[in-house]
Amino acid sequence: xxxxxxxxxxxxxxxxxxxxxxxxxxxxxxxxxxxxxxxxxxxxxxxxxxxxxxxxxxxxxxxxxxxxxxxxxxxxxxxxxxxxxxxxxxxxxxxxxxxxxxxxxxxxxxxxxxxxxxxxxxxxxxxxxxxxxxxxxxxxxxxxxxxxxxxxxxxxxxxxxxxxxxxxxxxxxxxxxxxxxxxxxxxxxxxxxxxxxxxxxxxxxxxxxxxxxxxxxxxxxxxxxxxxxxxxxxxxxxxxxxxxxxxxxxxxxxxxxxxxxxxxxxxxxxxxxxxxxxxxxxxxxxxxxxxxxxxxxxxxxxxxxxxxxxxxxxxxxxxxxxxxxxxxxxxxxxxxxxxxxxxxxxxxxxxxxxxxxxxxxxxxxxxxxxxxxxxxxxxxxxxxxxxx
Amino acid sequence: xxxxxxxxxxxxxxxxxxxxxxxxxxxxxxxxxxxxxxxxxxxxxxxxxxxxxxxxxxxxxxxxxxxxxxxxxxxxxxxxxxxxxxxxxxxxxxxxxxxxxxxxxxxxxxxxxxxxxxxxxxxxxxxxxxxxxxxxxxxxxxxxxxxxxxxxxxxxxxxxxxxxxxxxxxxxxxxxxxxxxxxxxxxxxxxxxxxxxxxxxxxxxxxxxxxxxxxxxxxxxxxxxxxxxxxxxxxxxxxxxxxxxxxxxxxxxxxxxx
Numbered sequence: 134x135x136x137x138x139x140x141x142x143x144x145x146x147x148x149x150x151x152x153x154x155x156x157x158x159x160x161x162x163x164x165x166x167x168x169x170x171x172x173x174x175x176x177x178x179x180x181x182x183x184x185x186x187x188x189x190x191x192x193x194x195x196x197x198x199x200x201x202x203x204x205x206x207x208x209x210x211x212x213x214x215x216x217x218x219x220x221x222x223x224x225x226x227x228x229x230x231x232x233x234x235x236x237x238x239x240x241x242x243x244x245x246x247x248x249x250x251x252x253x254x255x256x257x258x259x260x261x262x263x264x265x266x267x268x269x270x271x272x273x274x275x276x277x278x279x280x281x282x283x284x285x286x287x288x289x290x291x292x293x294x295x296x297x298x299x300x301x302x303x304x305x306x307x308x309x310x311x312x313x314x315x316x317x318x319x320x321x322x323x324x325x326x327x328x329x330x331x332x333x334x335x336x337x338x339x340x341x342x343x344x345x346x347x348x349x350x351x352x353x354x355x356x357x358x359x360x361x362x363x364x365x366x367x368x369x370x371x372x373x374x375x376x377x378x379x380x381x382x383x384x385x386x387x388x389x390x391x392x393x394x395x396x397x398x399x400x401x402x403x404x405x406x407x408x409x410x411x412x413x414x415x416x417x418x419x420x421x422x423x424x425x426x427x428x429x430x431x432x433x434x435x436x437x438x439x440x441x442x443x444x445x446x447x448x449x450x451x452x453x454x455x456x457x458x459x460x461x462x463x464x465x466x467x468x469x470x471x472x473x474x475x476x477x478x479x480x481x482x483x484x485x486x487x488x489x490x491x492x493x494x495x496x497x498x499x500x501x502x503x504x505x506x507x508x509x510x511x512x513x514x515x516x517x518x519x520x521x
Numbered sequence: 522x523x524x525x526x527x528x529x530x531x532x533x534x535x536x537x538x539x540x541x542x543x544x545x546x547x548x549x550x551x552x553x554x555x556x557x558x559x560x561x562x563x564x565x566x567x568x569x570x571x572x573x574x575x576x577x578x579x580x581x582x583x584x585x586x587x588x589x590x591x592x593x594x595x596x597x598x599x600x601x602x603x604x605x606x607x608x609x610x611x612x613x614x615x616x617x618x619x620x621x622x623x624x625x626x627x628x629x630x631x632x633x634x635x636x637x638x639x640x641x642x643x644x645x646x647x648x649x650x651x652x653x654x655x656x657x658x659x660x661x662x663x664x665x666x667x668x669x670x671x672x673x674x675x676x677x678x679x680x681x682x683x684x685x686x687x688x689x690x691x692x693x694x695x696x697x698x699x700x701x702x703x704x705x706x707x708x709x710x711x712x713x714x715x716x717x718x719x720x721x722x723x724x725x726x727x728x729x730x731x732x733x734x735x736x737x738x739x740x741x742x743x744x745x746x747x748x749x750x751x752x753x754x755x756x757x758x759x760x761x762x763x764x765x766x767x768x769x770x771x772x773x774x775x776x777x778x779x
Contacts, residue, residue: 159606196779257775264630290628302775329774334621336634369634376636402638404693404716457577457646457752483646486583487605520606 160185160200161520169209171216171510176209178238184245199247206238217509218431219502226428233354234432246293256301262293265312267327267340268380268396269369272448272464273414273440275382275394276365278344279314279323281437284448284466285477285495285514296323306331310340320360321345335370346386351432360387376400392418394440400450408462410450413469416441423471423503443470443504458483463494466505473499473506487520551668554680555660557706558699563594564737569761570603575647576753585645586759590767597772598654608645612777618658622651625777632774637691648724648747648754652693663690664697674700675709675729685719695719705738707731715749722748735763 163182168175186200214234215223226234248261268274272287280291296314303309307330314323327340346361365382380396398412419441420426426442433439447469452462463478480492493514501508568590575583586604591597598615602608610627622635640652660666664684672681679700686692696719698712709728715721724747728740743756770776 159609161606252779257779264628266629266631269634288626288629300775302770302773305769305773308773308775331621334617371636374636374638376634376638378634400636400638402642406642408642454643454646456579457575457750458579458581458583483583487607489607 155189155191157188158185159188159521161518163516163518165514165516167512167514169510169512172508178206178208178210180204180206180238194252196250196252197248198250200245201243202245203242205240210238212236212238214432214435217435218428219426219506219508221502222426222428222431234351244293248293256299259296259298259300262295263298264291265294265296265298265314266291267325269336269367269378270380270396270398270412270414271410271450272412273380273394273396273446275380275396275416275440276340276342276363276367278342278361278363278382281440284464284475285493294323314344316345321358333370335368337366337368339366340364347438348389349429349433349436349438351429359389361385374401390418392416406454408450408452410448412448414441414446414448416444416446419444419470421445421470423468423473426502426504443468443473445469446504468499468504471499471503473497473503475499475505484517489518489520491516491518549668549680551666551682554668554682554701554706555664555666555684558701558708559658559660561706564763565592565594566765566767567591567761567763568765568767570759572757572759573645573647573649574755574757575645576755577646578750578752583646585647590765590771592767592769592772597769599772599776600654601777613644613651613654614772614774614777615654616772619652619654623774623777625774627778630778632777640693648745648750648752649756650693653745659692660684663687663692669698671703672700675727677709678703679709694723705731707738707740709740724748734761737763 161184163184165180165182167178169178181204183203184200187198189197212235213231214236215226215231244262246262246264248259248263250257250259265279267277267279272282272284274280274282279294283289294314296312298310298312301309301311307328310325310327310329312323312325316322323342323344325340325342327338329336329338342363344361346359347356348359349356362385363382365380367378367380369378371377376399378398381394383391383393385391394417395415396412398410400408400410402408418439420430421444423443430442434442445468447467449465449467450462451464452460455461460481461479463476466475466477468474476494476496476498478494482490484490493516495512497505497507497509497511499505499507570586570588573585573587577583584605585602585608587600587602590599596616596618598619600613602611612625614623614625615621619640622640623632624635625632635651640650642651643649644651644654664686667683667685669681669683672679679702682699682701684697684699686695693716694713695716696714699708700710701708707728711726712722713724713726715723724745726743726745728743730741731738732741733739739758739761741758745754745756747753
């Protein structure tokens with residue numbers, strides 16, 4: 134099936150049909166080089182990603198969009214999560230079990246998004262694999278039960294989700310979003326209903342979702358699917374000259390303890406164009422005492438089953454346009470619960486019209502056993518992206 | 522509301538030709554001129570394809586092409602980037618005379634609301650800030666105007682005006698000096714002075730190649746000179762029409778995504 138999709142899309146690229154002029158083809162090529170310092174050793178990982186987007190708008194009411202990604206990896210592709218976890222927790226893992234915690238960067242070719250959008254006078258209907266983006270938070274999105282952000286690079290594109298979506302414009306200020314993400318049964322499928330509105334200079338939304346949540350016991354590798362119902366909301370606006378936003382979600386999990394998440398954020402741009410952002414994040418299921426982090430906590434976080442390891446966190450972002458073409462800055466991830474910090478210096482340079490260079494560092498300065506402990510190593514990523 | 526009226530004129534609005542007003546300039550006041558400038562800068566609706574070229578300090582150029590829509594006399598504005606590929610599909614929506622701004626990123630389908638302070642940021646690295654891109658009655662609401670006299674500028678007879686920021690204004694410019702064509706009431710040159718130093722010239726906008734489009738005179742070329750950074754951004758109308766019927770649903774977050 135994958136080969137078929139590859140061939141189909143390649144044929145669109147290489148052997149343009151008569152109607153090709155109606156299909157807009159664009160995308161980017163993204164080579165990436167990462168050097169990792171872990172346990173007194175240096176490692177290298179390179180990847181090359183080609184993303185090809187197709188977009189066709191046969192009429193004002195019909196749009197087809199898709200993108201296909203090819204990603205190949207080189208260098209050190211095999212890693213083990215246990216290398217990032219404090220030794221006092223991993224020492225109890227039998228040597229013959231260590232391979233179970235290994236993960237490999239496998240080459241991937243996949244159809245990331247492929248959707249059809251039909252626009253009617255008062256609503257849009259969108260069917261297929263598509264981006265789902267929820268919440269006003271920058272680094273953390275409690276209401277987004279479909280995605281898991283990389284805190285080192287929170288704005289990087291997310292994978293597409295198979296869904297049927299209706300966006301209904303109720304008035305200039307209010308809209309309704311209904312989304313159904315089908316799985317093998319109705320019970321297992323994702324559902325979302327959201328009312329969005331504007332009040333004064335504030336945007337807000339209230340929403341409810343039902344999804345399946347996978348929780349794995351990483352001592353036994355037994356995974357359980359739990360029904361997760363979430364009610365939440367968010368807002369974004371301005372207060373005393375500062376940009377402000379908040380996002381909260383309360384989760385009801387079948388046969389498990391309920392939990393809630395909250396994000397509060399603020400930002401400001403100074404006259405010098407220096408941009409500052411601060412976000413606070415609370416996850417009630419995460420632990421406030423780092424001595425209580427266990428193997429499951431770490432691995433559920435690494436495997437993206439749970440969005441946080443420590444209960445209270447802060448995310449600080451600074452950006453400054455050093456020149457017309459160079460933007461420098463960085464972020465700091467602070468675990469307020471255990472006092473550890475990860476620094477993420479960044480630089481973005483516009484090399485040519487459609488060529489960008491990005492540098493992302495990662496320096497963990499916390500003590501071992503803490504969320505951003507130095508034992509997790511440090512890294513430097515150089516990414517170039519050529520758009521076409 | 523800040524000084525954003527003027528720039529929007531050249532992005533997404535046209536000008537009403539007010540021929541008759543110039544004839545009475547013997548007694549005309551600064552307030553009347555500014556009212557007429559504001560009036561001519563905000564036609565009911567417009568649709569334009571614009572090209573923006575940034576000349577950086579290192580003499581490199583960056584070119585953007587976008588589609589711009591405006592309605593309700595400039596109160597609503599939507600910009601959608603067409604080129605380059607790097608920003609293709611991105612959109613900026615400004616409502617309530619740019620008091621409310623949203624930016625849409627197509628690769629993540631995320632819409633982000635910007636607070637007022639973000640208007641100080643350069644738009645895609647150009648010499649136009651988000652603040653400059655907005656619309657509305659900023660010349661009237663944010664500034665006290667004073668007629669300094671008459672001068673010939675860009676080959677045309679002009680009114681020379683000084684606009685000083687009102688005490689409670691949130692504009693990023695302390696004052697403006699503007700040369701307004703006496704015939705059409707088109708501002709041909711605008712000097713923008715620094716937020717903290719009213720004697721420090723920060724930017725200069727120069728307009729030219731005025732053509733009549735749908736009976737509305739439109740400066741087809743505009744150049745914003747940044748006097749501090751020694752950079753400049755050229756703006757050019759590739760297509761423009763004022764005879765359009767744009768629905769309210771275009772100026773929504775749903776409209777940004779289409």
